[in-house]
Amino acid sequence: MKKQKLILNLSRGFMGLSALSMLSVSLMAFANPQSVMDLVQVKLNNADAFSSIRGVYGGVGLTLFVSITYMMVKDVKRGLLFLCMLWGLYALSRLMTIGMEGSLGAFGTQWLVTESLFFIIALSLSMAYRPAKAAKTTGSPAFA
Numbered sequence: 001m002k003k004q005k006l007i008l009n010l011s012r013g014f015m016g017l018s019a020l021s022m023l024s025v026s027l028m029a030f031a032n033p034q035s036v037m038d039l040v041q042v043k044l045n046n047a048d049a050f051s052s053i054r055g056v057y058g059g060v061g062l063t064l065f066v067s068i069t070y071m072m073v074k075d076v077k078r079g080l081l082f083l084c085m086l087w088g089l090y091a092l093s094r095l096m097t098i099g100m101e102g103s104l105g106a107f108g109t110q111w112l113v114t115e116s117l118f119f120i121i122a123l124s125l126s127m128a129y130r131p132a133k134a135a136k137t138t139g140s141p142a143f144a
Contacts, residue, residue: 011076011125019068026061029054080126087118
């Protein structure tokens with residue numbers, strides 16, 4: 001039982017870290033979309049470009065933050081599986097870029113390592129996590 005409590009706490013901690021990483025980029029994109037693109041040396045030069053970055057990194061990032069936070073509280077197992085997909089597909093997209101466009105720079109390489117590690121953590125925690133069983137009731141419940 002103590003092991004499962006530890007796994008639950010580690011899972012929630014990891015989910016919180018993932019959620020905060022999404023929130024960080026989201027807030028940066030809402031406040032200044034150019035600051036997000038500066039990380040990869042891309043210059044935004046029109047309102048549509050600013051709008052797109054604000055929408056994808058800001059709006060979608062905030063949606064991811066809210067979703068991960070909700071699952072961290074309500075459905076840890078589903079949240080861990082969601083993070084397997086999220087981090088795994090991020091890493092896959094970088095591997096595809098290597099195959100299609102060539103090697104990544106320092107930024108992309110660092111994030112490939114981070115996203116791959118986060119995928120492995122999410123997968124490991126999801127395999128180890130066993131939700132607590134609901135208490136059995138006798139007779140019919142008062143509110144069915």
